[in-house]
Amino acid sequence: MELVQNFPFITIVFSLTCGVFCAVLKGRTARNLCLAWLTLTTLMSFSVLLYTLRSDGYYIYRMGKWNAPWGNEIRVGVLEALMATVFSGVMVLSLLGGMHHIFVDCESEKTNLYFTMCSLLMSSLFALIYTNDLFTAYVFVEINTIASCALVMLKNSSKTLVATTRYLIMSLLGSGLFLLGIVILYGITGELLMESISERVGELFASGEYSLPLTVIIGLFSVGLAVKSALFPFHSWLPDAHGSATPSSSAILSGLVLKGYIIVLIKIFYRVFGLRVIVSERVSQFLFLFGVLAMIFGSVGALRERDLKRMLAYSSVSQVGYIYLGIGLHSRLGITAACVQILAHAITKPMLFISAGGFMDVSGGHKSMSAIKGAGLRDPLGGAAFTVGALSMIGIPFFAGFVTKLELTQAALESGTATMAIALAAIAVSTLLNALYYVPIIFNLFTRPEKSEYSDIRLHCRPDYAISLVTFIALNLGFGAFSDSLVGAVRRGLELFGM
Amino acid sequence: MPEFFGNLFTNYYETAAMILFGIGFTTLLMHRNMIKKIVGFNFMDSAIYLFLASKGYIRGRLAPIIVNGDTDPSKYVNPIPTGLVLTGIVVSVSVTAFMLALTCRLYDRFHTLDIDEITYLARKERG
Numbered sequence: 018m019e020l021v022q023n024f025p026f027i028t029i030v031f032s033l034t035c036g037v038f039c040a041v042l043k044g045r046t047a048r049n050l051c052l053a054w055l056t057l058t059t060l061m062s063f064s065v066l067l068y069t070l071r072s073d074g075y076y077i078y079r080m081g082k083w084n085a086p087w088g089n090e091i092r093v094g095v096l097e098a099l100m101a102t103v104f105s106g107v108m109v110l111s112l113l114g115g116m117h118h119i120f121v122d123c124e125s126e127k128t129n130l131y132f133t134m135c136s137l138l139m140s141s142l143f144a145l146i147y148t149n150d151l152f153t154a155y156v157f158v159e160i161n162t163i164a165s166c167a168l169v170m171l172k173n174s175s176k177t178l179v180a181t182t183r184y185l186i187m188s189l190l191g192s193g194l195f196l197l198g199i200v201i202l203y204g205i206t207g208e209l210l211m212e213s214i215s216e217r218v219g220e221l222f223a224s225g226e227y228s229l230p231l232t233v234i235i236g237l238f239s240v241g242l243a244v245k246s247a248l249f250p251f252h253s254w255l256p257d258a259h260g261s262a263t264p265s266s267s268a269i270l271s272g273l274v275l276k277g278y279i280i281v282l283i284k285i286f287y288r289v290f291g292l293r294v295i296v297s298e299r300v301s302q303f304l305f306l307f308g309v310l311a312m313i314f315g316s317v318g319a320l321r322e323r324d325l326k327r328m329l330a331y332s333s334v335s336q337v338g339y340i341y342l343g344i345g346l347h348s349r350l351g352i353t354a355a356c357v358q359i360l361a362h363a364i365t366k367p368m369l370f371i372s373a374g375g376f377m378d379v380s381g382g383h384k385s386m387s388a389i390k391g392a393g394l395r396d397p398l399g400g401a402a403f404t405v406g407a408l409s410m411i412g413i414p415f416f417a418g419f420v421t422k423l424e425l426t427q428a429a430l431e432s433g434t435a436t437m438a439i440a441l442a443a444i445a446v447s448t449l450l451n452a453l454y455y456v457p458i459i460f461n462l463f464t465r466p467e468k469s470e471y472s473d474i475r476l477h478c479r480p481d482y483a484i485s486l487v488t489f490i491a492l493n494l495g496f497g498a499f500s501d502s503l504v505g506a507v508r509r510g511l512e513l514f515g516m
Numbered sequence: 517m518p519e520f521f522g523n524l525f526t527n528y529y530e531t532a533a534m535i536l537f538g539i540g541f542t543t544l545l546m547h548r549n550m551i552k553k554i555v556g557f558n559f560m561d562s563a564i565y566l567f568l569a570s571k572g573y574i575r576g577r578l579a580p581i582i583v584n585g586d587t588d589p590s591k592y593v594n595p596i597p598t599g600l601v602l603t604g605i606v607v608s609v610s611v612t613a614f615m616l617a618l619t620c621r622l623y624d625r626f627h628t629l630d631i632d633e634i635t636y637l638a639r640k641e642r643g
Binding site: 152155156159162163166167170173175176178179181182185186189190193196197200201203204209 | 537540541544545550553557560561564567568571596597600603604607610611614615618621622625626631634635637638641
């Protein structure tokens with residue numbers, strides 16, 4: 018076994034350890050430790066990605082070298098390594114970009130706990146990406162829930178407390194259903210590792226036994242994880258939680274946490290049940306329908322919102338809809354588009370939230386549309402980053418968002434007539450709505466207000482903020498430029514899933 | 517149909533677990549009082565542990581602890597569900613602790629446990 022094969026395990030376990038250390042250190046030391054460790058995990062994940070690309074396959078890492086029915090396993094393939102690299106990179110950049118706000122928003126003696134929660138969150142995201150065991154997935158889903166609720170709550174205000182309560186309650190309902198699904202599945206198959214369950218489910222499906230429980234289980238998984246990833250009808254908690262937290266938290270929650278649950282859902286669908294069972298159970302049609310509704314109603318919600326961060330949060334609802342649309346097309350191309358959308362949104366939305374944090378700095382801490390008028394002139398770098406992000410969200414060519422829209426359209430063209438018509442119409446309407454709310458903001462940002470109390474405020478350039486935004490812009494353009502190889506890697510990764 | 521009800525009575529542990537899960541779920545979702553919501557959450561999780569434990573139990577067999585050097589697996593119940601229940605309990609204890617801490621903060625700020633009233637007060641504060 019090569020050294021690099023150990024890296025996924027090291028990133029999971031040592032991120033937990035890093036969290037423990039951060040809990041006893043002083044704020045600034047904790048910050049340095051957390052950032053250094055997260056940067057290191059990015060490099061490690063990247064080397065794992067190179068390794069998997071070179072060996073063109075996947076490997077199973079057995080914990081403590083125990084064999085299948087007794088031991089716990091993680092599985093590392095191209096897709097997992099790619100996700101881990103992007104997620105850890107985005108985590109570092111989101112923290113850097115909002116660092117100033119973290120130290121302002123948290124009570125001074127509790128700043129180190131922010132970094133504890135970030136480390137725990139990163140560890141759970143790594144575990145959700147890599148794990149091969151359903152119960153481990155449940156445990157890390159709960160760690161993820163607690164850490165992300167704490168990230169919202171660490172800014173101590175009435176608004177965030179109420180938002181956290183709603184977020185926590187909805188998340189717990191979701192994980193309750195998810196756990197029930199795992200338990201019933203264990204009851205009828207007697208296995209917890211994904212490959213073994215997949216074999217048993219294949220046998221049950223072929224013999225036609227337990228068909229009702231299988232439907233119920235798939236329903237429980239879908240609803241449970243859809244609540245947690247804020248799919249439309251279950252999205253009501255998201256704008257409050259993401260809109261009121263400190264910019265780094267909003268960026269991390271919108272960009273990464275929602276995606277962690279969706280990755281688990283994709284893994285369960287296509288590694289545990291397989292495309293055949295999912296298609297015959299018709300769940301994908303429901304996900305498709307709700308994805309379409311989310312794309313439209315998320316955008317309508319954003320259109321009505323006068324508060325910049327809440328608007329970005331509603332935009333996340335519609336972007337999550339795109340992912341579910343891809344999953345709901347139940348074809349290989351559809352899932353590829355969903356995975357590309359996960360990556361593209363993970364690098365775009367945090368950039369928007371971080372630049373929104375910058376605008377708040379130059380607008381006296383306000384984030385309403387009228388207050389941020391002209392903020393792009395007062396904070397040119399933030400303005401540039403917001404423009405790039407907004408254009409990417411609309412789906413202008415050369416940016417990341419365009420790649421996903423292209424992939425989704427291709428996937429839609431491959432499917433049946435009715436599905437194709439609905440999907441294409443939804444993509445078109447949603448793109449139009451995206452343009453309708455993002456373009457006015459860009460104009461608003463670069464219009465000099467006639468009389469404003471904030472017009473003299475200039476942003477004194479903070480290096481961490483600048484580094485974060487410049488890297489985000491570069492990533493977004495890079496994503497557009499190297500889209501072919503990225504999509505190729507995603508496709509290869511999904512092939513290794515056995516699709 | 518009679519067979520269906522017969523099954524419900526034969527597997528009465530599972531039936532009870534599902535009813536308890538429903539009670540816990542609705543309490544967590546609908547109840548206005550934070551403390552009762554937490555109780556509901558614990559109901560929900562305990563129901564799942566009851567379900568798991570009853571799945572792993574085999575009538576007439578012993579707990580999977582070797583006492584007299586008897587390693588014949590047919591004498592013991594399935595140990596994995598018990599292990600899962602233990603892990604699950606740890607998770608639900610930590611989530612309960614987090615929720616209680618959150619409730620303390622809410623009570624300190626708003627002097628009430630009613631979630632509707634808290635939402636109303638927070639909105640009024642915002643103006």
